Amino acid sequence: MATPHRDTELRRTFPAFPPRSAASEDSSFAETWWGNAWVDALEQGALDVKRLARGRGYADQGHVDAITVTPGLVLAYVRGSRPRPYRVQVRLRTLEDEDWERFLDTAADRPGHIAALLDKELPESLADCGVPLLPGPRDLAPQCSCPDSGHPCKHAAALCYQMARLLDADPFVLLLLRGRGEKELLDTLSRRSAARAARAAQERSPRSLPGVRAAEALAPRQLAPLPSPLPVPPHPEQPPVYSAAPGGPDPFALDQLATDAAARAHALLATGRDPVGALTLWQDAVRLAAARPGSGLTATTRALYSTLATAVGRTQADLARAVAAWRQGGLAGLAVLEEPWDPPAGRFDRARPLLLGADLPAFRPWRNRLTHPHGHVQLRLGRDGLWYAYESEPDHDDWWPRGTPDLDPVGALTGLGTPDDL
Known part of the structure; x- marks a missing residue:
């Protein structure tokens, strides 16, 4: 019987699968494309579909005990009609060294292949690299201790069906059956991938350029003076007149934005400081409204006040009072309006x-x-x-x-x- 404690890199034992539910018995036995390819190889190479059906029934009912996989061999005990289970094995040819070299080169050539294998997936492009990873219709060689000489007998068919479930969960089982263990493959792929990446980086690196001696590079030298900056204009220019167009931006809004941008740019040139950078959203809304010339609330100004007040969650009256405070004393005037405080004696x-x-x-x-x-x-x-x-x-x-x-x-x-x- 199977002994999981004796497992090594080239010998893995898997516990028996539980019986399948009635709902899943009518669906395809395998879930992955490579698991279904294994089932196809079994069914296309069988000589008696009735034995296959009975073997699938045995697999569905959980008659296959623990499965041991080694290079070229699958072994398990299958319970049939007699009290003593039958010893079943399925042989599959292992790959030659040149086949493994081709497989490893293909896998290491694309990082996605290695990532897929680590996620327990087998990319179809990797299986189509010219290496016979998956068996064909005549590649599976079953052998059973039962007296039935069918190819395969129902016990061997049951084991092959359960192998498809193993392959669904871990394609490295197929690679072990073909002759290489998971650790050895991953170590080899890691080394080859790193070597390929190093070669690619070396090919991409520019050729060495003529150097400069350190003493020459660090020698003190007199640099030419920078040109004098251009004089700051006395005031920001007025923006152009924007015409209204159907579906286009509001000309008044464009005028406000352009005028404000020009004023900020002028302040940066003259003082080196952005007058708006430290303002809150509310303070900036008050500043924009206060910059609108005129003392009366015209239709255009009312539209501006309505837009700004809505944007900051205040009323137009709040904004008008704050504008008066801003025009009285700027940011300090707004603080006087909104922030009572306790002054010191004096x-x-x-x-x-x-x-x-x-x-x-x-x-x-x-x-x-x-x-x-x-x-x-x-x-x-x-x-x-x-x-x-x-x-x-x-x-x-x-x-x-x-x-x-x-x-x-x-x-x-x-x-x-x-x-x-x-």
């Missing part, structure tokens, strides 16, 4: 006496803000040390940036009205 504490000295009422402090007692004017101290003025309707918390920032809180209120109005 400039903020001195602001209230200065306002009182200018005949203004006592402003109410809260964080960095000073609010007129009537609730219609407010001063906000920015982190840049400037005071920003805001206005609102009395008794409404609806503050909008007004005027020009100033280091002096009284100066920041200039233009908002007379002291009596304040």
